[in-house]
Amino acid sequence: MRSYGRKGTTSERELVKMFWDAGFAASRTPASGSATKNPLPDIIAGNGDIYLSVEAKSSSKDRIYIKKDEIKNLEEFSERFGALPYVGIRFNGEKWAFLPPHKIPKTKDGNYRIDLSFIRREGMDFDEFIGKSKQVKIFK
């Protein structure tokens, strides 16, 4: 999300607050994290039971592109840290919506594209996302 600049940070902070309000401890990762070459998600959250890593994307348009490396980094970090990877999507005027990486449509060149209509149909809202993560943990 860092390429979106200040706007990205603002929506990340909003999502971090939602985690705290839901009983999690959560933190953004530093923007300079990418300088270290370590694959970092935008947000890490845990509640003593489940651990989540989120790549957060927001847009004022009706389509969001995600580079394949961003998803790869999200999955690598999550596997190593011990967290469930998710993409958090926030279109202007919409609520946050969440999907696991494997449910995000790929483009022909291997990157990812999320349309507003798709996320309205397929995305989980925050409560579903938290609830679903608990189930995934149980059946893991």
Added chain:
Amino acid sequence: MRSYGRKGTTSERELVKMFWDAGFAASRTPASGSATKNPLPDIIAGNGDIYLSVEAKSSSKDRIYIKKDEIKNLEEFSERFGALPYVGIRFNGEKWAFLPPHKIPKTKDGNYRIDLSFIRREGMDFDEFIGKSKQVKIFK
């Protein structure tokens, strides 16, 4: 550690790299985290088995003071997130040394003080710290 400015960030990065080299995924938290009033440690790390949160302190002197609120925040975050809380100490010319909060000497006013001689005697080096954390997890 944020009050130490750039120097603090440099030693935090060093510690983050040590975690990655040891098979963990780790991230600093953003310095602006304190603006949100959420209690954040300096570093969060996980390896799919254990989760650690570290308040990192470095100094060119032979004594380090830690405010009681910093330890309180570390413990609050850790309890909520589901991580083991540790203080990481780095005196100039010395290796990183680690202690759980309850082993750090308190001053009369309820804050904390760590002397170089104390940490040389009582501190765990990085490998001991990781190994000890695994044991704590097992017996929890």
